[in-house]
Amino acid sequence: MAALQRYGRRTRWFHASVYVFTLVALGTGLWIQFGQEGRASFLARLLNRPDIVIHEDAGWVLVALAAASAIFGFRGIRTFVAESFTYGRGDGAWLAGWPRAALTGRFRRNEGHFDPGQRIANLVIAGGLLLLLISGTALIFIHGGSMFVRLAFIHRWAAILLTVVVAGHVVVASGVLPGYRGVWRSMHWGGRVKSETAERLWPAWLEQQGSRPNLPGEPQEAQGGSTVSDRSPTKGLNERS
DSSP states (O other), rough: OEEOSSOOOOHHHHHHHHHHHHHHHHHHHHHHTTOOOOOOOOHHHHHHHHHHHHHHHHHHHHHHHHHHHHOOOOHHHHHHHHTTTOOOTTHHHHHHHHHHHHHHHOOOOOSSSSHHHHHHHHHHHHHHHHHHHHHHHHHOOSSSHHHHHHHHHHHHHHHHHHHHHHHHHHHHHHHGGGGGGTTTGGGGGEEEEEEEHHHHHHHHHHHHHSSOOOOOTTBBGGGGGGGGGOTTTTTTHHHHH
């Protein structure tokens, strides 16, 4: 089956790194939040480190990843934000029909690199991570007082919101829902996606890729001689991160 390159290797590794350390931070944070700090989690026993230390270390890694992406992938971030804030006239109808389409695969047409659901998830995940990193970093240096209480409140609820959205993202991205069958290939398994999957989920993006999909191993050329990755919102990350 013909396939298109949707994401490059560096983008996929960056995505994987962010999600691994986000899940570690969320997991250890929730473990501590539910009063288990005095009881070592499986990860703490595996690494022979306290959960609070693992939580803080994961947070620092995320800070480093955010800084690296801002320095080396500014163009990619700018395009990612612009694409995520895009709104089309049919987005409301697309969202209203999403529950049924997720089960049937009969999605309304949408425009752009991301579908309306992805755009919302992008903004919530990026915003939630930003809140967590800022509040978490501040909590390390502030001990007690009203500011500490406010920051802890923000940190806690941002973590809860992010946990819910990330869980939903994992379900959708895994392809277990009939409408999203095959979607996991776009960010995993070489970053390629079958043309039929792209036509179902991202028809406008598919139309931008040229006259035909690329077979595995073929040059990823689109109309005008440009590469498929040239049109990716994460192009800056692919080239410079």
